[in-house]
Amino acid sequence: MKLRARLALTLLATAIPVIAGIAVLRSRLQWAATEQSLADYALERMQNGGREACEQNPEVFPPRPMLRPPDRQPLPGRGAPLPNRPRLNPPGAGGGPPLEAPATPDPRLSGIEVRSELWAYGPDFHSRNREAPTFPTEIRAALEAGASHASVEWFVPTHDGIAVGVRMPWNEGPCAFVLVRRSQVDTPGAQQGLIAGTAVLLVVLLSTAILSAGPVVARIRALTEQVRESADSRYARPADVRGSDEVAELATAFNTAAAEVRGNLEAIESRERSLRSFVENTTHDVMVPLTVLQGHLTAIRRRAEAGESVERQTVLEALQEAHYMASLIHNLSAVARLEQSDVPLERRSVDLAALVERAVARHAPIARARGIALEHAIPPEPTVTLGDVTLIEQAVSNLIHNAVRYVEPDGHVAVVLARVGSRFSLRVLDDGPGITAELRQKVFERAYRSDAARSRHPGGLGLGLSIALDVAQRHGFELELRDPEAGGAEFELRGPLA
Amino acid sequence: MAPKILLVEDDPRLGEQIAAHLREAGFEPEWVTRGDLALDAQPRDYALVILDLMLPGTYGLDVLKHLRQRSDLPVLVLSAKNDTATKVRALELGADDYVTKPFWPEELLARVSARLRRPGLARTGRMQFGALALDAESRTVEVEGAAVELTRVEFDLLLALAKRPNQALSRAWLAENVLDPDRDGTERTLDVHVSRLRKKLGSCGALVGTVWGVGYRLDAKVDA
Structure with missing residues (x-):
């Protein structure tokens, strides 16, 4: 439902019962006022000569002149305008004064015919005047119950009026009770006037509501349009915030939400971009060793088909390419994990002795094939730290892999795990050519860059060591590169024991 | 007598290769391709289980759980998923060790031998x-x-x-x-x-x- 329609409906739903309630209340008050005034009138009339006239000639009381032709005195119907309080007649001689019409008839009341009657009754509620109507039983009951006066509606054809029974203070004789009846022709004018007034009031209220809703509706529509445009522009364009009302607050809230959405969109897009470039780089990085491997395998097949003995070196290189590829893929997945800086690191118990044995076992076949002695030592005591076992293992594996790759045949690589107080020390040392100052700077002084994966020469060394360093830093471990006096290289990873 | 090894591996080429390497190394492998078949195995018949975690039918970890309920037979897990959560879960469920694919046959054999060596036994006398x-x-x-x-x-x-x-x-x-x-x-x-x-x-x-x-x-x- 539209805002205006809802507003109008709400207004009608609240206004109509209120108007009706007021009308009912007013009609009741009017009724009570009319009853009181008629009772006052009857008492005063009877006290000022009426009683004497009645007691003298109860059979003909009230005398004829008292039954007046209908005058123009108004009588309240339900919802009719408040009548003027009827003026009480001054005491008159003889048959008593007639009911008096208002001094100046209200022009609004024209068309309303009024007829008034007054009848006297004995204590038994019977009139000596034969023309008198039967005393209404409801009034009789109320008076017998002790009321000084009571009223009922008086229905006669084309007339709608009020009948008031009044107890006289003397309480005896043929006029102990008086019944005053007053009628009015229920002309449609009064009701129509009421309905028209109510309708005018409602129309005024409705138009006020709808008119005042107009600018609000217009602002909401404008904001809706802006929100649509903002969504079309991928939330780059904010909505205008004008004024300081609720619509402006809504616009501000939308802008905040849009900024959030825009931020998330950008983050997702940037992640998607880096993922795409990661996949592209990975594909490239894996394709190169795979091609080399295919070349080696082809050479081996050719030799085998020719019945020649396969060159040991070719087989070794094929093995190394396959090994390199496996390590590269592990490293790339480690990079992917390390780049998720928003994902907290696993902090589980890591059995470093088992980890060292696994990492050494991974590279032992290649080391053996290259004629390199890959040795390791683990302390007999449990050596456990906290961290992500996959990442730490990949870091250690990279250190071993690099040593195994660059040590000359007949060289040595040693992996030594030790407990030093409350910390562990994991050393990977070799008697190879050592790490050049240039590479050391590259690895240790520069943050990892994804294109490091591309620099295959020297053989992805940069990538593996960068990952090792990154893993150490993420765990709060220290990774130190030493230049032993005896030559070669020595890496030491240190961290707390669990 | 050659130690019997239960190999649970769904990939036919890899399974065949591992079985061949085990046999060559002096073990007696028994190879099943489905996890539910491994559930029927009698643990006391074997010296060690090599269990691939990515199995059709029954998830490898369920086989591991089932095995662990019945025996303390050494279990060596093979995993292509190099993610920490799976490894940690496997170790928590009682796996003794794991080897991540790809691996060298020697690498796997070294892990098997290391498990069968029963380390930590205090040598006295x-x-x-x-x-x-x-x-x-x-x-x-x-x-x-x-x-x-x-x-x-x-x-x-x-x-x-x-x-x-x-x-x-x-x-x-x-x-x-x-x-x-x-x-x-x-x-x-x-x-x-x-x-x-x-x-x-x-x-x-x-x-x-x-x-x-x-x-x-x-x-x-x-x-x-």
């Missing part, structure tokens, strides 16, 4: 390494049946190495755990003790090997 016999309780050493007199440090050194034959111990660990800390506890002193020990062991002196960059090791076929 008499130990024999070829011609070298050593008694931890009486603290005596014999080479080719003849008693050899060793100093306290030399005997402790030999005992430490003999407790973990074929595994190197670092010089730092040996210096800290074998040498008398009140006297000269440096690694150079250790080297001197080792060299004296080798001389005293005579023909068995070569069993005490130097491991480059690490320390020392008792190179021996275990005849305990």
Whole structure:
């Protein structure tokens, strides 16, 4: 439902019962006022000569002149305008004064015919005047119950009026009770006037509501349009915030939400971009060793088909390419994990002795094939730290892999795990050519860059060591590169024991 | 008798290859391709289980859970998913070790042998390494049946190495755990003790090997 329609409906739903309630209340008050005034009138009339006239000639009381032709005195119907309080007649001689019409008839009341009657009754509620109507039983009951006066509606054809029974203070004789009846022709004018007034009031209220809703509706529509445009522009364009009302607050809230959405969109897009470039780089990085491997395998097949003995070196290189590829893929997945800086690191118990044995076992076949002695030592005591076992293992594996790759045949690589107080020390040392100052700077002084994966020469060394360093830093471990006096290289990873 | 190994691997080529390598290494592999078949296996028939975690039918971890409820048979898990959560879960469920794909056949065999070696068993009493016999309780050493007199440090050194034959111990660990800390506890002193020990062991002196960059090791076929 539209805002205006809802507003109008709400207004009608609240206004109509209120108007009706007021009308009912007013009609009741009017009724009570009319009853009181008629009772006052009857008492005063009877006290000022009426009683004497009645007691003298109860059979003909009230005398004829008292039954007046209908005058123009108004009588309240339900919802009719408040009548003027009827003026009480001054005491008159003889048959008593007639009911008096208002001094100046209200022009609004024209068309309303009024007829008034007054009848006297004995204590038994019977009139000596034969023309008198039967005393209404409801009034009789109320008076017998002790009321000084009571009223009922008086229905006669084309007339709608009020009948008031009044107890006289003397309480005896043929006029102990008086019944005053007053009628009015229920002309449609009064009701129509009421309905028209109510309708005018409602129309005024409705138009006020709808008119005042107009600018609000217009602002909401404008904001809706802006929100649509903002969504079309991928939330780059904010909505205008004008004024300081609720619509402006809504616009501000939308802008905040849009900024959030825009931020998330950008983050997702940037992640998607880096993922795409990661996949592209990975594909490239894996394709190169795979091609080399295919070349080696082809050479081996050719030799085998020719019945020649396969060159040991070719087989070794094929093995190394396959090994390199496996390590590269592990490293790339480690990079992917390390780049998720928003994902907290696993902090589980890591059995470093088992980890060292696994990492050494991974590279032992290649080391053996290259004629390199890959040795390791683990302390007999449990050596456990906290961290992500996959990442730490990949870091250690990279250190071993690099040593195994660059040590000359007949060289040595040693992996030594030790407990030093409350910390562990994991050393990977070799008697190879050592790490050049240039590479050391590259690895240790520069943050990892994804294109490091591309620099295959020297053989992805940069990538593996960068990952090792990154893993150490993420765990709060220290990774130190030493230049032993005896030559070669020595890496030491240190961290707390669990 | 060759140790029987239950291999649960769904990939036909990889399964066949692993089974062949195990057989070649002197094991007796029994290869099943489905996890639910592994559930029916009698654990006491086997010395070790090689379990691929990515299995059709039953998830590898469920097989592991089921196995663990019935026995403490060593389980070596094969995983292509190199993610920490799966490994940690497998270890929590009682896997003894894992090998991540891709792996070298030698790598897998090394892990299998390491598991079957039952490490951590405290060696006490008499130990024999070829011609070298050593008694931890009486603290005596014999080479080719003849008693050899060793100093306290030399005997402790030999005992430490003999407790973990074929595994190197670092010089730092040996210096800290074998040498008398009140006297000269440096690694150079250790080297001197080792060299004296080798001389005293005579023909068995070569069993005490130097491991480059690490320390020392008792190179021996275990005849305990």
